[in-house]
Amino acid sequence: MKFQIHALRQDGQKVLLHYDNQLSTLTWQDGTPVVPVQPGSFRDATVVSVNQPGRKGQVRVLKISLGLSCNYECSYCNQRFVPDSDASNPDDIEPFISQLTDALLEPPERIEFWGGEPLVYWKTLQPLAERLRGLYPDTQFSVITNGSLLDADKNEWFDRMGFSVGLSHDGPGQSTRGPDPLSDPEKFADIMDLYARLHSQGRISINAMVHAGNQSRAQIQAWLQQRFGQDVNIGEGAFIDPYDEGGLAATLQTQQDHVRFRALAYKELRQGLASRMSVAQQRIMDFVQSIRTARPASSLGQKCGMDKPNNLAVDLHGNVLTCQNVSAAATAPNGQPHHIGHLSNLQAVKMRSATHWSHRPDCPSCPVLQLCKGSCMFLQGHLWDAGCDAAYSDNVPFLAAAIEYLTGCIPYYIGGDFRDDRKDIFGQVHGVPEQSARRVIPILAYDRTVAA
Template sequence: MTSRDTPLGKTSPRIFKISLGLSCNYACEYCSQRFVARNDETNPEDVTGFMESLDSWVLSPPEAIEFWGGEPLVYIKTLRPLAEALRLKFPQARFSVITNGSLLNPQINHWLDDLGFTVSISHDGPGQHVRGPDPLGDPLARQAILELYRRLAPQGRFSFNAMVNRSNQSRAAIQAFFAELTGDPDVMIGEGGFVDAYDDGGRALSLKPEEFHSFRRLAFQEIRQGKAGRISSVRDRTMSFVNSLRFKRPASSLGQKCGMDRSDSIAVDLKGNVLTCQNVSATAAAPNGESHCIGHTSQMQEVALKSATHWSHRKECPGCPVLQVCKGACMFLQGPLWDVSCDNAYSDALPIFAAGIEFLTGLVPVHIEGNLPPDRKDVFGFDGNSADGGVKGKPFPIPVVAA
């Protein structure tokens, strides 16, 4: 339960995230890294020293190793020797990388496959034009992306990672886009949650108050109609919420949605700097004024996560009805950008909350009592005081009761 006053330490990593740097060949509108201060760039010469340091602080083989940018394939000359050395050292670890896909080619595809990578392509489907450049518009990149899909998807090692925003609200449209692109109705779509507002670009693509209820109604109907079942943020979070009720999972067992509040989840750069997460740099400061560099691997006993706030230390979270779905949004945001991100996360989680309740009871919750603002009590805009005017009648063709 980390905070500035009760900082978390770090141990030998179970989840090991390596930041290669924040350089990217794209400039996406809501990128969490867009305005992060850059550190000195890493290069292939850093790999040897980094590998030699591992035995002093990685005390058991990690379960997963994630390679991050920026755009990781911008750093292919560093990524190749680093990943190959780590594969020799940790042959059982799961390798993963998230890329915009624009720099893939047959040689890189073959290499990623040989080293056992799971690959995710960041792409918002029909809303990609809102996000930024579209690699599918480049014939060579499109061909390489689809070739890699054919290689890895049958092994469950490929996904398209899409995000929802106010200009790209329909998960059904996202799912249909990738099913048509690949010709595969069972295409895996990672992410799928609503964007957090890391800067003004993210704020501009966040929900406005008059859009809260219309988005919830759309998202809920798409879940009920089975049109978003291939999207992990829907499928996995719905079942997780259902199980939280079935097994009476206490809130005290919940970590942050990103997992970086765990002592055995570590993000580092090749200089050995330990970071808040993979989306920041050692020279950047968190909104609370603390450095995102929380220590160094040479002195692991002194690492202290002061740049983040666990959900249990925020006034909005402990009594929130969708906490088991949301898990606290971004742990280092503060102030107005946190408020906007919290609004996004609440409206994103509420349809999943409602779908889980319906799955268990056959009834749809429409109103939540508690110490909540009116637009949060009113699930779908039925109360008549919705900023978008609400809805008339009962659009859900099953019995509806207050919960």
């Protein structure tokens, strides 16, 4: 799909750029590419759907779901209404290890330990990780925790076992998640002890989510910098997908909400106020790379990667799952089971619960396709619609920032054969964002110098 990107140069002149989301070409009006292109070599992505089930094999990333119990109640949690299957316990470990070692031909590159809140399953997590560390000494281990159950002994263990830790915290929007462990002096001390152990090795990030009640990445960053220091690494950082009515209430409701959020997000990117959030760097540079390498849309899988054969989610009973956020007892919105096979017979796994972006009505003709990659692959119906709307408004500021980075021009309107309500990026009310005297987006200044 071809788009006409209307943009403003630094001197206020209007410029027309041409963008093709299928071929990843971005050219000036006369057809000249905005940057030199060195075509990469790409393989077509696996297209998963109910009629073309996803397969598993050659596992690189193993996600082990310990269960969905959690001691917090985030109102937008994607696991809130997923029926839990049998909880894991230490007796499951040996049968699981035996199935796993039979199934894997090589050590996985990474093993992720998932809850719920994984530390609720401490009695299982500890012996399981020790057993796996013995088998796979070089594999990266990671865990995402709300941090409320940490203590000095657990911190020492995470450090010794070589874990990378993502600490979920929404900064100023934390109240949506529940209690704030950072406001409890004992928990704060335990969290900071783990932070001090892992930060210098780049093994800890604070993972924050953006939602209707927590829209400003600048405020999230400033809040977390105050507690964890200027060089805090902030993981996640994208707008939430809605998985139930609670999540729906935390998305943007009106067209005005959408354009206001886009304008705010873009302004904060330009001012360098979201520079510690990995999502900003990743999405902008991923788009820049798509243009430099002419990455075809046919090579794009889903954003979370769980449609790929080498990303495997399992529970301790050996059940293979759509992803770590569901259970073997759950059914996907398209009526297909999230329980898609068993570790003892990986070749027979069939994932029918997911829908690749190419089978969605709006994705192939969406200007942010190369950044968004189709939102959550199992959502359907009104939750899918709201998630898609949120994903568009989340990604279009990154698209604008990447185009400004490549051309020095600020996009404000996208023409083409797609939804009319999405064309005016920042809305009539907000107009074109105020131009800064700085031509280069601050967060990318260093990289641009290197790349030039």
